[in-house]
Amino acid sequence: xxxxxxxxxxxxxxxxxxxxxxxxxxxxxxxxxxxxxxxxxxxxxxxxxxxxxxxxxxxxxxxxxxxxxxxxxxxxxxxxxxxxxxxxxxxxxxxxxxxxxxxxxxxxxxxxxxxxxxxxxxxxxxxxxxxxxxxxxxxxxxxxxxxxxxxxxxxxxxxxxxxxxxxxxxxxxxxxxxxxxxxxxxxxxxxxxxxxxxxxxxxxxxxxxxxxxxxxxxxxxxxxxxxxxxxxxxxxxxxxxxxxxxxxxxxxxxxxxxxxxxxxxxxxxxxxxxxxxxxxxxxxxxxxxxxxxxxxxxxxxxxxxxxxxxxxxxxxxxxxxxxxxxxxxxxxxxxxxxxxxxxxxxxxxxxxxxxxxxxxxxxxxxxxxxxxxxxxxxxxxxxxxxxxxxx
Amino acid sequence: xxxxxxxxxxxxxxxxxxxxxxxxxxxxxxxxxxxxxxxxxxxxxxxxxxxxxxxxxxxxxxxxxxxxxxxxxxxxxxxxxxxxxxxxxxxxxxxxxxxxxxxxxxxxxxxxxxxxxxxxxxxxxxxxxxxxxxxxxxxxxxxxxxxxxxxxxxxxxxxxxxxxxxxxxxxxxxxxxxxxxxxxxxxxxxxxxxxxxxxxxxxxxxxxxxxxxxxxxxxxxxxxxxxxxxxxxxxxxxxxxxxxxxxxxxxxxxxxxxxxxxxxxxxxxxxxxxxxxxxxxxxxxxxxxxxxxxxxxxxxxxxxxxxxxxxxxxxxxxxxxxxxxxxxxxxxxxxxxxxxxxxxxxxxxxxxxxxxxxxxxxxxxxxxxxxxxxxx
Numbered sequence: 001x002x003x004x005x006x007x008x009x010x011x012x013x014x015x016x017x018x019x020x021x022x023x024x025x026x027x028x029x030x031x032x033x034x035x036x037x038x039x040x041x042x043x044x045x046x047x048x049x050x051x052x053x054x055x056x057x058x059x060x061x062x063x064x065x066x067x068x069x070x071x072x073x074x075x076x077x078x079x080x081x082x083x084x085x086x087x088x089x090x091x092x093x094x095x096x097x098x099x100x101x102x103x104x105x106x107x108x109x110x111x112x113x114x115x116x117x118x119x120x121x122x123x124x125x126x127x128x129x130x131x132x133x134x135x136x137x138x139x140x141x142x143x144x145x146x147x148x149x150x151x152x153x154x155x156x157x158x159x160x161x162x163x164x165x166x167x168x169x170x171x172x173x174x175x176x177x178x179x180x181x182x183x184x185x186x187x188x189x190x191x192x193x194x195x196x197x198x199x200x201x202x203x204x205x206x207x208x209x210x211x212x213x214x215x216x217x218x219x220x221x222x223x224x225x226x227x228x229x230x231x232x233x234x235x236x237x238x239x240x241x242x243x244x245x246x247x248x249x250x251x252x253x254x255x256x257x258x259x260x261x262x263x264x265x266x267x268x269x270x271x272x273x274x275x276x277x278x279x280x281x282x283x284x285x286x287x288x289x290x291x292x293x294x295x296x297x298x299x300x301x302x303x304x305x306x307x308x309x310x311x312x313x314x315x316x317x318x319x320x321x322x323x324x325x326x327x328x329x330x331x332x333x334x335x336x337x338x339x340x341x342x343x344x345x346x347x348x349x350x351x352x353x354x355x356x357x358x359x360x361x362x363x364x365x366x367x368x369x370x371x372x373x374x375x376x377x378x379x380x381x382x383x384x385x386x387x388x389x390x391x
Numbered sequence: 392x393x394x395x396x397x398x399x400x401x402x403x404x405x406x407x408x409x410x411x412x413x414x415x416x417x418x419x420x421x422x423x424x425x426x427x428x429x430x431x432x433x434x435x436x437x438x439x440x441x442x443x444x445x446x447x448x449x450x451x452x453x454x455x456x457x458x459x460x461x462x463x464x465x466x467x468x469x470x471x472x473x474x475x476x477x478x479x480x481x482x483x484x485x486x487x488x489x490x491x492x493x494x495x496x497x498x499x500x501x502x503x504x505x506x507x508x509x510x511x512x513x514x515x516x517x518x519x520x521x522x523x524x525x526x527x528x529x530x531x532x533x534x535x536x537x538x539x540x541x542x543x544x545x546x547x548x549x550x551x552x553x554x555x556x557x558x559x560x561x562x563x564x565x566x567x568x569x570x571x572x573x574x575x576x577x578x579x580x581x582x583x584x585x586x587x588x589x590x591x592x593x594x595x596x597x598x599x600x601x602x603x604x605x606x607x608x609x610x611x612x613x614x615x616x617x618x619x620x621x622x623x624x625x626x627x628x629x630x631x632x633x634x635x636x637x638x639x640x641x642x643x644x645x646x647x648x649x650x651x652x653x654x655x656x657x658x659x660x661x662x663x664x665x666x667x668x669x670x671x672x673x674x675x676x677x678x679x680x681x682x683x684x685x686x687x688x689x690x691x692x693x694x695x696x697x698x699x700x701x702x703x704x705x706x707x708x709x710x711x712x713x714x715x716x717x718x719x720x721x722x723x724x725x726x727x728x729x730x731x732x733x734x735x736x737x738x739x740x741x742x743x744x745x746x747x748x749x750x751x752x753x754x755x756x757x758x759x760x761x762x763x764x765x766x767x
Contacts, residue, residue: 001460001693003392072392262767279763286763290707297686304394315682322683377672384671388651388678391666 020084082252127171185233249323411472439508453503470641480550485512492623513554551599552589574617713755
């Protein structure tokens with residue numbers, strides 16, 4: 001039994017580490033340390049740099065412009081990306097839409113869209129949730145009615161991350177009300193500048209504008225923008241759930257953030273002593289560190305199974321649940337360390353110690369982790385049914 | 392990167408699992424613990440014949456020189472079967488103390504006998520006041536000519552009623568909490584002045600208090616340096632804790648599986664209770680607790696042999712398994728309802744076994760305290 005990387009993998013790790021050291025801009029690294037999102041321009045510039053190196057889409061095969069890495073290489077890359085302090089990037093086009101087009105897209109769709117994802121000429125957002133359908137995604141009502149060469153789309157989407165940055169949306173729409181509700185769903189690509197489409201901001205509890213509501217009023221979408229067959233949308237959406245499990249737990253970032261948390265506790269005092277010397281704080285940090293260690297090894301078990309050419313075992317189904325629990329626990333402790341510095345709101349970096357000033361935003365934002373991508377409760381429903389056979 | 396079991400590991404695991412399935416049912420176990428001597432000498436012989444008693448012992452002395460990953464293949468199924476035979480006391484605790492502390496001659500005398508099952512030994516280190524601190528030794532060993540005189544009392548010694556020999560920690564020098572000055576002595580159970588007061592333990596096994604009054608042993612009974620026995624004692628306790636974690640995982644997996652099966656068949660309000668979401672989510676949490684514990688034990692198996700990593704890895708594993716074992720055991724009783732509270736069903740026995748695990752080798756909270764103080 002071992003979890004050692006091979007000599008070739010170690011060499012790859014060195015190469016990645018060096019590249020990040022040479023190329024990551026200092027201000028981007030600093031923003032990431034503080035848990036702040038880079039601006040659209042910063043992110044696009046950074047992702048283009050990654051793409052020049054051929055590393056923007058770690059999970060993509062070579063034929064589509066990806067690096068064609070193994071699961072272990074992707075794991076190493078993510079480890080080094082987090083260690084370097086680089087942002088995780090925007091995954092909608094790369095992680096979500098790319099694999100869908102590769103599996104279900106027409107040759108034209110692949111040719112048109114895949115290169116534009118890599119060049120960052122397109123910024124994709126995901127139109128899944130609706131005001132009436134969050135966890136019960138299949139109940140979505142936004143309709144797409146055929147009319148000549150087009151679909152006419154009416155309805156609305158909500159919680160649409162960075163719709164205000166995006167020029168395109170991949171969207172689940174209802175093309176039929178017959179039969180099972182899942183069977184009437186289709187997967188459509190929509191240009192954000194189409195007449196009748198409107199984006200309105202939603203400010204979240206971290207005070208930032210990540211989220212949006214998107215309204216469709218008689219929005220005409222060419223039929224050529226349908227991915228797969230009519231009614232295949234649910235199958236396509238589910239296909240994504242089985243994809244890519246090696247980094248979903250966010251272990252690499254949590255390890256870095258735990259280090260940041262310890263530094264916060266070491267650099268700030270209570271009763272004249274660094275808080276890191278306080279047994280109460282130490283015990284809570286110990287608890288998170290141990291939970292993270294277990295999570296890391298669950299991740300490694302999954303990775304080892306993948307590397308051995310096997311399907312990930314039952315342990316992998318839990319990675320999102322356990323991963324987000326650790327992310328939240330770390331930010332909860334950051335707020336505990338911040339204490340009075342949780343009070344100043346959106347003051348920038350000049351009021352108190354910068355790490356502490358942003359702690360409350362990080363904590364607030366992290367609450368979303370157990371809601372998006374299938375809430376904890378839905379994850380458990382799925383696990384109970386699929387893994388435990390409970391009906 | 393390779394976390395798969397070797398063919399040899401698979402074979403031994405399958406053999407132990409088969410034994411538990413065929414020969415160690417809950418009812419069969421009940422008969423063993425209800426009669427004297429409280430363990431099965433026939434099973435013990437079987438363990439010896441199948442080579443299980445030699446797994447962690449050195450190859451030079453009748454063992455297989457197995458690593459922790461090998462040992463886990465034996466103890467996990469043992470945990471699932473709640474085996475009461477003194478594998479941990481004799482093979483792991485006493486065996487490791489002898490292998491780590493003893494001279495070649497002492498090892499050659501004692502270890503083959505442990506491996507072939509003819510000798511049951513027990514490690515007698517805990518004392519009334521010591522809780523889990525192996526430094527806290529008040530039992531004394533006073534040199535007198537070419538002998539030592541041992542005085543003191545060792546408490547809650549697992550396997551004590553069945554042991555023919557004890558490995559006793561005793562102070563040859565220094566003050567009560569000193570790490571230096573502790574020796575390990577091999578003492579015959581029938582030595583003059585040695586008395587064993589035996590009792591059942593909460594998990595169906597047996598233990599005893601060992602009182603030593605002017606017990607005379609030859610100087611050659613000291614395992615290695617009579618002032619530096621702590622190293623061997625620590626090695627024994629480390630492997631003991633690691634193996635206990637393996638047993639606990641086996642027990643957790645078993646009690647979780649039984650609970651999952653139960654909620655699928657137990658009906659209330661005309662439907663299986665497993666159809667209720669509140670029950671389903673609880674089972675998912677139990678499943679998660681078991682799988683996460685398995686991950687931690689995998690980590691331990693990989694890191695245990697590294698002296699730089701061992702203490703930290705071991706402490707983290709005990710904390711994690713302790714917390715999850717308590718959760719799984721409590722929920723198993725809860726979801727079984729009234730029947731889970733009864734002596735009649737195995738669930739309560741798993742509960743008791745896992746409760747003792749949580750308190751073994753330093754309670755979960757104490758281990759968390761240690762991790763916080765020493766390892767972050």
